[in-house]
Each structure stands twice: as structure tokens, then as C-alpha cells.
Amino acid sequence: MKFLNELGTLLKLDKGASLAPMAGATDASMRALCAEYGAVYTVSEMISAQALAMGDRKSALLAAGGGGAAPFGIQLFGHDPQAMGRAAALLAERRGRLGLAFLDINMGCPAPKITGPGAGSALLKDPPLAGRIARAVVENAGGIPVSVKLRVGWDEQDMAAGSAVEVALRCREAGVQLLTVHGRTRREMYTPGIHPEQIARVKEAVDIPVAANGDVASAADALALLRQTGADGIAVGRGAMGNPWLFGQIRAALAGLPVPEPPTLAQRFSVLRGHIRAMCEEKGEYVAMRQARTHAAWYMHGLRGAAALRRACCAMEHFTDLEDVIDLAWQLQHRG
Ligand SMILES: Cc1cc2nc3c(=O)[nH]c(=O)nc-3n(C[C@H](O)[C@H](O)[C@H](O)COP(=O)(O)O)c2cc1C
Numbered sequence: 001m002k003f004l005n006e007l008g009t010l011l012k013l014d015k016g017a018s019l020a021p022m023a024g025a026t027d028a029s030m031r032a033l034c035a036e037y038g039a040v041y042t043v044s045e046m047i048s049a050q051a052l053a054m055g056d057r058k059s060a061l062l063a064a065g066g067g068g069a070a071p072f073g074i075q076l077f078g079h080d081p082q083a084m085g086r087a088a089a090l091l092a093e094r095r096g097r098l099g100l101a102f103l104d105i106n107m108g109c110p111a112p113k114i115t116g117p118g119a120g121s122a123l124l125k126d127p128p129l130a131g132r133i134a135r136a137v138v139e140n141a142g143g144i145p146v147s148v149k150l151r152v153g154w155d156e157q158d159m160a161a162g163s164a165v166e167v168a169l170r171c172r173e174a175g176v177q178l179l180t181v182h183g184r185t186r187r188e189m190y191t192p193g194i195h196p197e198q199i200a201r202v203k204e205a206v207d208i209p210v211a212a213n214g215d216v217a218s219a220a221d222a223l224a225l226l227r228q229t230g231a232d233g234i235a236v237g238r239g240a241m242g243n244p245w246l247f248g249q250i251r252a253a254l255a256g257l258p259v260p261e262p263p264t265l266a267q268r269f270s271v272l273r274g275h276i277r278a279m280c281e282e283k284g285e286y287v288a289m290r291q292a293r294t295h296a297a298w299y300m301h302g303l304r305g306a307a308a309l310r311r312a313c314c315a316m317e318h319f320t321d322l323e324d325v326i327d328l329a330w331q332l333q334h335r336g
Pocket of ligand 1: 020022023045106149182214216236237238
């Protein structure tokens with residue numbers, strides 16, 4: 001029997017997988033889509049606490065739009081406890097309008113422009129600062145539960161020394177209610193494989209729920225990661241790109257039910273159309289179609305003519321161009 005606190009229970013952590021935050025991908029359209037297909041909760045793209053607190057319109061837009069049918073959290077990044085606290089207070093004030101269930105703190109981003117000033121995964125090198133940031137967010141969140149997403153270390157040496165455990169304990173002490181652990185160090189970025197035993201190490205050290213993250217692309221992967229880590233839940237990032245059906249498959253597997261078949265090609269394209277249409281409505285055709293190129297390419301994953309399809313996706317400018325890409329995909333699948 002897993003131990004779930006109030007937040008873990010609210011988020012139905014043990015019932016399925018959540019959608020992990022992905023900058024440039026987990027916008028309101030994708031969050032709603034994944035929730036519809038069974039994600040137990042979703043998280044926004046990372047938002048700069050500094051920019052949000054200064055009234056930046058683009059950052060505010062990233063926080064808007066809710067999570068559709070599932071609880072939704074907003075992820076903040078920053079290196080300054082004061083700015084993180086201010087941003088948390090601002091979001092807490094708008095909690096109702098935003099449909100916000102929880103706040104998440106980014107302690108995992110490996111990008112130099114984030115780690116340079118000391119945010120994201122750089123916080124693994126400074127556990128006391130990570131703890132102060134967690135406390136500032138918890139104390140200013142007006143009772144909104146707070147979670148933290150972290151990696152298993154900065155590099156191999158740091159991982160062996162247990163910095164993720166130290167950060168996890170400090171966050172716990174600051175009042176954080178849930179941790180999501182991506183099983184790679186900062187140095188490893190997104191490859192090679194993950195270190196499930198290091199996620200297990202964090203899970204063993206804390207008495208709050210832990211969600212394991214990394215490389216889950218099927219229901220079987222999700223079950224294996226839960227088994228290997230003892231974690232209470234699973235967060236899925238890239239596996240959900242072009243594949244929201246994964247959430248339903250994981251839900252079924254966790255309930256001991258038969259895993260639903262993958263969608264037909266017609267179903268895939270129908271959901272792709274709806275996804276990109278929703279993006280165009282959310283942010284306007286110009287911005288949406290540039291981001292839609294990546295999404296469309298993921299929906300084409302595994303089809304014949306991958307290179308030609310990728311090129312066609314990358315050339316899309318208007319929503320109507322999507323139909324040409326879909327036509328091309330059909331032609332390539334039926335070629336003898
Ligand atoms: C394009 C992209 C953007 C990401 N953006 C974020 C982000 O904004 N915040 C965050 O905590 N992690 C971010 N991540 C990391 C993912 O949430 C996740 O931890 C990582 O991809 C490993 O999980 P996966 O194998 O299921 O994708 C991003 C990953 C990708 C591929």
C-alpha cells in the first residue's frame with residue numbers, strides 16, 4: 001500500500017501518470033488533451049519567477065489556460081528566494097482564475113541560461129539555497145500545496161554524494177508535499193538511460209510522495225519504473241508527445257485491466273488536427289504553427305517516410321498546411 005498525503009491523493013498519484021512539464025510543449029492545449037486521455041494531473045511550462053513578478057505578459061500567458069479535466073500546477077524557476085516568494089504570492093492571489101491546484105518548483109532544468117544564474121538543476125549544488133527557495137514559495141503560496149521537480153544530481157560525483165537526497169530533505173522540511181525525480185544528472189541532460197536506484201534512494205529518504213520520471217514510453221515501462229523505484233507515481237514527458245493515449249494505457253495497467261490498443265492512423269490524425277486547432281485558438285495561428293511543427297512530427301513517429309514527413313511538418317506555416325502533411329502521410333503508408 002502506497003502512502004499518499006493530501007496532495008498525492010488530490011492528484012490521484014497512484015491511479016495513473018501525470019504530464020511532466022515541457023517548455024514549448026505543455027501549453028494549455030496539450031494539458032487539456034492529455035487530461036482528456038487520462039493524465040492524472042498536468043504541469044505548465046516553466047515560468048520565470050522574476051519575469052512573472054515584474055508583470056511580463058508572456059510569462060503570465062504561460063501560466064494561463066488551466067489543465068482541462070485534471071488538476072493543474074504551475075512550475076516556477078528562479079534562483080532568488082524573494083522573487084520566487086513574490087511570484088508564488090502573485091499566483092496564489094489569482095488561484096481561482098487560474099484553476100490552480102498546486103505550485104511546482106524547477107530544480108532540474110539543465111539549460112545553461114537557467115543554471116548560469118543558479119536556478120534549475122544548479123540548485124542541486126546548493127542544497128541550503130534550494131531549501132530557502134522551497135520555504136519562500138511554501139510560505140507565500142497562501143496554502144496552495146507545493147511540489148519540487150529535481151534531478152538525481154549535478155554530475156556523477158554529486159549523485160554519489162547524495163545531493164538529491166539532501167535537497168529532497170530540505171524541501172520536505174520547508175513544507176514541500178511532493179517530489180518528482182527525473183533519474184538523470186544534469187550532466188546527462190536527456191541521455192543515456194536513467195538511474196532508477198537513485199530515484200529509489202530519494203524515495204526511501206523522505207516521507208512525502210515521490211513521482212518517478214524518465215523514459216516512460218509504454219504502460220510496461222511505467223510498471224517497471226514503479227517496481228524499480230518504489231515510487232508512488234509516474235510523470236511522463238516525451239512519451240506523451242504525439243501520444244496522449246499513453247495515459248489511458250498506464251491507467252489501465254495500474255488498475256490491472258487490459259491495456260487499450262494503440263490508436264488507428266485515422267484516430268491519430270483526427271486527434272492531431274484537434275490538438276493543433278486548439279493551439280491556434282489558444283495563441284494565434286502564427287505562434288501556434290511554429291510550435292505545432294514539433295508536435296506534428298511526433299504524431300508521425302514510426303510511420304513510413306519519416307524523413308519526408310519530418311520535412312513536411314517543419315515547413316508548416318498555416319493550419320491548412322496540416323492537411324497536406326496528413327495527405328502525404330496517408331500516401332506514404334499506402335505506397336507498395
Ligand atoms: C522539450 C523539453 C522541455 C522540457 N521542459 C521542462 C520544463 O520546463 N521544466 C521541467 O521541470 N522539465 C522540463 N523538461 C524535462 C521533462 O519534464 C522530463 O523530466 C524529461 O524529459 C525526462 O522525462 P521523459 O523521458 O518522460 O521525457 C523538458 C524536457 C523536454 C524534452
